[in-house]
Amino acid sequence: RDLVNGKAPDGHVDDPFKDDPARDAALIEHSARPCNSETPISELGSYITPTEKFYVRNHLWVPDVSDAETHRLTIELFDGEEVEYTVADLRKKFKEYSTTATLQCSGNRRSHLTQASQPTNGIQWGIGAISTATWTGVRLRDVLADVGVDLQDPDENIRHVQFIGAEAYGASIPVDKAIDRHGDVLLVYNMNGQPLPRDHGFPLRALVPGHVAARSVKWLNKIVVSDEESSSQWQRRDYKCFGPNVSASDPDWNAAPAIQEVPVQSAITSVCHVKADKLKDSDLAEDSVVLQGYAFAGGGRHIVRVDVSPDEGRTWLQAHLQEDGAKIGAFGSPDDRRAWAWRLWRVVVPVTQVSGKFCIKAIDDSYNVQPDTFEPNYNFRGNLANAWHRVPVSRDDKSG
Amino acid sequence: RDLVNGKAPDGHVDDPFKDDPARDAALIEHSARPCNSETPISELGSYITPTEKFYVRNHLWVPDVSDAETHRLTIELFDGEEVEYTVADLRKKFKEYSTTATLQCSGNRRSHLTQASQPTNGIQWGIGAISTATWTGVRLRDVLADVGVDLQDPDENIRHVQFIGAEAYGASIPVDKAIDRHGDVLLVYNMNGQPLPRDHGFPLRALVPGHVAARSVKWLNKIVVSDEESSSQWQRRDYKCFGPNVSASDPDWNAAPAIQEVPVQSAITSVCHVKADKLKDSDLAEDSVVLQGYAFAGGGRHIVRVDVSPDEGRTWLQAHLQEDGAKIGAFGSPDDRRAWAWRLWRVVVPVTQVSGKFCIKAIDDSYNVQPDTFEPNYNFRGNLANAWHRVPVSRDDKSG
Ligand SMILES: [Mo]
Ligand SMILES: [Mo]
Numbered sequence: 001r002d003l004v005n006g007k008a009p010d011g012h013v014d015d016p017f018k019d020d021p022a023r024d025a026a027l028i029e030h031s032a033r034p035c036n037s038e039t040p041i042s043e044l045g046s047y048i049t050p051t052e053k054f055y056v057r058n059h060l061w062v063p064d065v066s067d068a069e070t071h072r073l074t075i076e077l078f079d080g081e082e083v084e085y086t087v088a089d090l091r092k093k094f095k096e097y098s099t100t101a102t103l104q105c106s107g108n109r110r111s112h113l114t115q116a117s118q119p120t121n122g123i124q125w126g127i128g129a130i131s132t133a134t135w136t137g138v139r140l141r142d143v144l145a146d147v148g149v150d151l152q153d154p155d156e157n158i159r160h161v162q163f164i165g166a167e168a169y170g171a172s173i174p175v176d177k178a179i180d181r182h183g184d185v186l187l188v189y190n191m192n193g194q195p196l197p198r199d200h201g202f203p204l205r206a207l208v209p210g211h212v213a214a215r216s217v218k219w220l221n222k223i224v225v226s227d228e229e230s231s232s233q234w235q236r237r238d239y240k241c242f243g244p245n246v247s248a249s250d251p252d253w254n255a256a257p258a259i260q261e262v263p264v265q266s267a268i269t270s271v272c273h274v275k276a277d278k279l280k281d282s283d284l285a286e287d288s289v290v291l292q293g294y295a296f297a298g299g300g301r302h303i304v305r306v307d308v309s310p311d312e313g314r315t316w317l318q319a320h321l322q323e324d325g326a327k328i329g330a331f332g333s334p335d336d337r338r339a340w341a342w343r344l345w346r347v348v349v350p351v352t353q354v355s356g357k358f359c360i361k362a363i364d365d366s367y368n369v370q371p372d373t374f375e376p377n378y379n380f381r382g383n384l385a386n387a388w389h390r391v392p393v394s395r396d397d398k399s400g
Numbered sequence: 401r402d403l404v405n406g407k408a409p410d411g412h413v414d415d416p417f418k419d420d421p422a423r424d425a426a427l428i429e430h431s432a433r434p435c436n437s438e439t440p441i442s443e444l445g446s447y448i449t450p451t452e453k454f455y456v457r458n459h460l461w462v463p464d465v466s467d468a469e470t471h472r473l474t475i476e477l478f479d480g481e482e483v484e485y486t487v488a489d490l491r492k493k494f495k496e497y498s499t500t501a502t503l504q505c506s507g508n509r510r511s512h513l514t515q516a517s518q519p520t521n522g523i524q525w526g527i528g529a530i531s532t533a534t535w536t537g538v539r540l541r542d543v544l545a546d547v548g549v550d551l552q553d554p555d556e557n558i559r560h561v562q563f564i565g566a567e568a569y570g571a572s573i574p575v576d577k578a579i580d581r582h583g584d585v586l587l588v589y590n591m592n593g594q595p596l597p598r599d600h601g602f603p604l605r606a607l608v609p610g611h612v613a614a615r616s617v618k619w620l621n622k623i624v625v626s627d628e629e630s631s632s633q634w635q636r637r638d639y640k641c642f643g644p645n646v647s648a649s650d651p652d653w654n655a656a657p658a659i660q661e662v663p664v665q666s667a668i669t670s671v672c673h674v675k676a677d678k679l680k681d682s683d684l685a686e687d688s689v690v691l692q693g694y695a696f697a698g699g700g701r702h703i704v705r706v707d708v709s710p711d712e713g714r715t716w717l718q719a720h721l722q723e724d725g726a727k728i729g730a731f732g733s734p735d736d737r738r739a740w741a742w743r744l745w746r747v748v749v750p751v752t753q754v755s756g757k758f759c760i761k762a763i764d765d766s767y768n769v770q771p772d773t774f775e776p777n778y779n780f781r782g783n784l785a786n787a788w789h790r791v792p793v794s795r796d797d798k799s800g
Contacts, residue, residue, distance in 0.1 A: 152552065152581065176582060176737060181552065241767050243707050244716045257704055261766040299699075299766055304657055307643050313776050316644045337576065361776070366661040366698055367641050367784045372772035376713050376761070384767045 016061040016167075021198045024052040030123045034058040035199065038128030044269040045292055047322070047344055048100070049131035051192050056199045057105045057129065059234065063166035063219045068195065068203035073187070075147050076224045078157055083147045087189055087203050093146070094138035099184050101340035102296050103213035105129035106239050106259055106383040109267065113385035116374035120382025121248055127267040127389070130296065132341050135207045137188035140223075141179045149225065151179045162224040163206045163217035171215050171239075172230035173208050173260060182300075182338055184209050187220065209340035210300045212259045212384075214239050229258060244378040251380070262298030264370055265386045266306060266345075266362035269293045271393070273351070286350040289393070291319070295362035296342040303343040305363040310349045312356035313372070313388070319345035319360070337365075357390045416461040416567075421598045424452040430523045434458040435599065438528030444669040445692055447722070447744055448500070449531035451592050456599045457505045457529065459634065463566035463619045468595065468603035473587070475547050476624040478557055483547045487589055487603050493546070494538035499584050501740035502696050503613035505529035506639050506659055506783040509667065513785035516774035520782025521648055527667040527789070530696065532741050535607045537588035540623075541579045549625065551579045562624040563606045563617035571615050571639075572630035573608050573660065582700075582738055584609050587620065609740035610700045612659045612784075614639050629658060644778040651780070662698030664770055665786045666706060666745075666762035669693045671793070673751075686750040689793070691719070695762035696742035702765040703743040710749045712756035713772070713788070719745035719760070737765075757790045 017033045027037035035058045043053040065071050069088040076082050085093070107122050108129035114120045123129075140161070145151050149158065154175060162172040177183045186207040189196060196202040201218030208215040214234055229235050240256040270292040276285055289310070295303040306319040322344040349358075361370040371377050374387040417433045427437035435458045443453040465471050469488040476482050485493070507522050508529035514520045523529075540561070545551050549558065554575060562572040577583045586607040589596060596602040601618030608615040614634055629635050640656040670692040676685055689710070695703040706719040722744040749758075761770040771777050774787040 174737075182576060241763070243705055243718050245718070257702070257765050259767060263766055263768040302657070305643060307776070309776075316776065318643050318645070337574075363641070365657050366663055366768075367659060368663040368766075368768040369771050369777055371769050372776060376707070376709075376716065376772060377769055 019064050020062045023056065023199065026053060027056065028126070028128060030125065034060055035062075036123050038125055039131050041126075041128060041269055044128060044130075044267075044294060045344065047132060048192060049133060051133065051194065051197060051200075054131040054133060054191075054200065055105065055129050057213065058199065059169050060167040062198050065166060065203055065219060068189075071203045071221070073204060073220060074222045075143070076222065077147060078155060078225050078227070085143070090138050090143070090187060090204075091189070094142045096136060097139055097184070097186060098134055098136040099186065099207075099209060099340055100132060100134045101207060101209040102130060102132040102342045103216060104262060104265065104296060106212045106214060106262070108265070109385040109389075110382035112387070112389070113374045113378065113382050116387070117378040121380060122382050127269065130294070130342070133191050134193070135186055135188045136190035136193070137186040137204075137207065140185040140187055140206070141181070141183070143187065144179060144225070149179065154179065157227045158225055160226050160229050162226055162230045163215070163220055164222040164224070165217045166219035166221045169217060169234065170230045170232035171217055171235050172226070173211060173215050175225075177208065177211070177260070182336060184338060184340065210261055210298045212239060212262050212298070215260065238381065239383065241379040241381065241383050244376060246380060248380040259383060263384055263386050264295070264297040264301070264303070264362050264364040264368050266295035266360050266370065267293050267389045268358060268360055268391045271358065271391060273394075286352060288351055289349045289354060290346065291349065291358060291360075292344065292346045293319075293360060293389070294342045294344055297339070297362070297364035297368070300337040300339055301364040301366055301368075302339040303362050304365050304367075306343075306345045307361050307363070308347045308349070309359040310354040312390075313359050315353070317347065317349070319347040321345050339365075354393055357392050359388045359390050361388045419464045420462045423456065423599065426453060427456065428526070428528060430525065434460055435462070436523050438525055439531050441526075441528060441669055444528060444667075444694060445744065447532060447741075448592060449533060451533065451594065451597060451600075454531040454533060454591075454600065455505065455529050457613065458599065459569050460567040462598050465566060465603055465619060468589075471603045471621070473604060473620060474622045475543070476622065477547060478555060478625050478627070485543070490538050490543070490587060490604075491589070494542045496536060497539055497584070497586060498534055498536040499586065499607075499609060499740055500532065500534045501607060501609040502530060502532040502742045503616060504662060504665065504696060506612045506614060506662070508665070509785040509789075510782035512787070512789070513774045513778065513782050516787070517778040521780060522782050527669065530694070530742070533591050534593070535586055535588045536590035536593070537586040537604075537607065540585040540587055540606070541581070541583070543587065544579060544625070549579065551581075554579065557627045558625050560626050560629050562626055562630045563615070563620055564622040564624070565617045566619035566621045569617060569634065570630045570632035571617055571635050572626070573611060573615050575625075577608065577611070577660070582736060584738060584740065610661055610698045612639060612662050612698070615660065638781065639783065641779040641781065641783050644776060646780065648780040659783060663784055663786050664695075664697040664701070664703075664762050664764040664768050666695035666760050666770065667693050667789045668758060668760055668791045671758065671791060673794075686752060688751055689749045689754060690746065691749065691758060691760075692744065692746045693719075693760060693789070694742045694744055697739070697762070697764035697768070700737040700739055701768075702739040703762050704765050704767075705763040706743075706745045707761050707763070708747045708749070709759040710754045712790075713759050715753070717747065717749070719747035721745050739765075754793055757792050759788045759790050761788045
């Protein structure tokens with residue numbers, strides 16, 4: 001589906017995937033050509049996802065960019081003028097920034113939506129199409145200022161900033177996000193302190209924190225300042241949500257906006273039954289279930305609460321939000337709308353309170369919540385599946 | 401509850417409410433002292449709410465500010481310096497802006513939450529604690545620039561902008577919103593082309609579009625540029641949401657953030673059964689039900705879809721979004737995150753499809769959705785009640 005008309009564009013070698021890099025065997029592979037592999041659940045408890053375990057979502061092949069320092073980024077201005085920077089130019093000319101940000105595929109948890117309702121188009125991701133890294137590069141706004149964009153009062157024709165990757169993928173973001181002084185859009189060359197791996201965009205990618213990962217274009221070689229969104233299928237078609245009654249056969253593609261900021265999301269990554277005398281980090285006297293997981297919201301919105309139900313939604317308690325997210329994830333203070341990374345959470349539930357499935361839901365700082373169920377939010381693309389995560393309790397342990 | 405320790409602050413006359421203005425008899429009064437009255441449903445179909453039908457949410461009495469033009473606004477800077485402007489100064493010195501924006505009380509639809517779950521603290525508003533007006537004034541960011549705040553790179557001590565009203569009410573907003581070039585925070589003196597009525601803040605109020613109305617402080621006489629939020633009970637206590645298990649007796653007030661941007665919301669304002677031959681504006685041949693209503697999201701997020709179910713959530717169709725909101729409501733284009741006003745919507749459902757209650761839910765441009773039900777989102781203050789609006793179909797009409 002991600003190929004052009006079902007095959008590689010003209011002029012490419014017969015097998016454009018033959019130079020794809022080797023991947024970590026622990027990744028859960030959904031497709032090999034292009035590579036789409038999710039982070040295993042065992043790695044989702046790590047605040048910073050180990051680089052080699054970071055989920056891979058490729059739409060096409062991995063382009064072979066041989067020389068990092070001489071790789072050229074072309075910026076096309078609104079008047080058609082082009083300005084070029086090598087990666088070495090970017091490093092030399094602009095101040096370097098690092099931020100810790102979570103990327104999430106719009107298809108994360110799609111398999112849950114499918115199971116709960118009807119078939120959906122797309123890769124049937126579990127809860128692992130999401131990962132977090134510390135990204136280092138230069139700010140897009142600084143580069144745009146350098147090519148003459150007025151950050152305070154940009155030409156009103158400039159509405160979108162388009163990104164084009166070396167393999168032909170393209171997407172765009174609204175100009176307000178691109179130039180926002182707290183938008184933190186980066187042109188990234190390092191991931192977790194090392195050069196970007198080939199699967200994650202070597203030698204240069206966009207990072208658009210708080211937006212769906214599909215906008216953080218990899219193998220970046222061109223930026224276009226425009227009055228229009230990217231004309232790619234990934235901007236104008238695939239990454240949109242339609243109503244539950246709209247079928248794949250005849251959507252009005254223009255009726256829905258391209259996904260940019262993503263809604264509040266959460267998942268349970270670990271359910272551990274612990275006997276009372278083994279509860280080393282708790283003074284609870286009862287046999288308990290320790291749940292752990294992640295929560296994330298787009299748009300820089302902070303996670304303010306994670307509610308956990310041990311009885312299918314009848315009663316609730318609050319999970320403990322780990323501190324790391326607040327400290328590492330944002331440039332600024334909790335007053336900023338710059339919570340670019342997930343919050344990991346943990347809760348201990350006495351076994352006597354457990355009855356039926358566990359449910360969790362997260363709340364963001366606009367007090368948006370996750371919907372109770374999937375079916376009323378069915379969309380044929382299966383994007384942005386974020387109903388409560390429900391996880392069964394094993395019968396043996398429950399009797400505990 | 402909104403008085404200080406249950407009574408008027410010291411030094412005030414015995415009956416501070418004696419000079420309150422007269423109100424329109426059509427408003428639905430929940431309390432008289434202070435005045436809390438909602439817009440009648442019959443007026444909720446008007447894109448611009450007639451000024452005298454705009455809901456009134458007063459926390460205390462209406463202060464008597466006799467001379468509009470000499471009313472003084474004091475701005476206290478971070479170093480303690482104070483700068484004063486009369487309303488006449490503001491009009492003369494700064495460019496005038498108008499925007500159409502919806503204000504919604506955090507308690508809108510609280511009665512629905514209470515009915516569906518448990519008792520809540522606060523006024524039991526229906527669907528009318530929301531209204532829309534065109535507001536005219538000067539931009540807060542221009543005034544802040546005039547007193548020396550660097551809009552591009554403000555002193556990092558400056559985190560919040562506090563507003564204080566003449567009657568003692570106070571609240572604050574994050575500085576990023578206050579200085580955002582597209583934040584559109586105004587110091588307002590006109591409402592729908594006329595001087596502000598006394599109930600709506602004469603002669604000067606704040607307008608913080610996209611945020612809960614409690615931040616749009618009326619009878620504004622002081623602004624404080626600060627490292628801290630307002631210390632008022634309305635900032636630190638009342639306008640927060642806690643988990644479903646937290647009771648009014650012992651909340652950890654600091655554990656939840658003050659409500660600023662509000663989540664996606666919608667309501668049905670009209671259910672009209674129409675015989676086929678009376679359907680003047682439709683070519684439907686069947687007897688039908690015409691539903692109308694509003695949808696709104698905070699943070700400048702556009703409403704992208706309103707889903708309507710004629711059968712308690714089993715099947716869905718999309719309402720038609722009226723155009724007025726997109727044209728009048730925002731300064732800019734749909735690409736902006738500046739949808740400050742509600743969208744009115746309308747849908748025609750053939751009677752044969754109707755089975756059980758109507759349900760509606762709106763979706764915003766971050767693809768946040770409304771939760772299915774109230775009970776899992778119970779909070780003892782009853783704030784931000786936004787589960788699907790469910791409305792019964794009368795039995796007679798349903799049979800067609
Ligand atoms: Mo994706
Ligand atoms: Mo309110």
